Amino acid sequence: MNAHLILFVIVALAVWLGFLYLAPFGRCGKCKGTGHISSGRRQVKVCPRCKGRRRIQRRGSRTVHRLAYRIRGRAANRRQIHPEGQ
Numbered sequence: 001m002n003a004h005l006i007l008f009v010i011v012a013l014a015v016w017l018g019f020l021y022l023a024p025f026g027r028c029g030k031c032k033g034t035g036h037i038s039s040g041r042r043q044v045k046v047c048p049r050c051k052g053r054r055r056i057q058r059r060g061s062r063t064v065h066r067l068a069y070r071i072r073g074r075a076a077n078r079r080q081i082h083p084e085g086q
């Protein structure tokens with residue numbers, strides 16, 4: 001039972017990381033993608049979370065991209081040292 005749970009966590013994590021990599025930006029949840037928050041009756045404030053941009057960068061997406069960049073860079077280096085198919 002525990003092994004299944006661990007497997008599930010790993011799969012879920014992989015899916016989440018892939019999702020972050022493909023879609024690093026998401027609709028701001030605080031203002032529901034409008035960029036503004038209506039506080040009170042007439043006042044409309046710029047959303048403090050996305051600052052009116054309506055989209056926010058998902059937490060961890062920067063790390064995922066940095067990691068992917070590092071892995072890609074390493075693969076490119078390896079190809080340069082050992083040219084294959086040429």
Ligand SMILES: [Zn+2]
Pocket residue numbers: 028029030031032033034035036047048049050051052054055
């Ligand atoms: Zn917002």
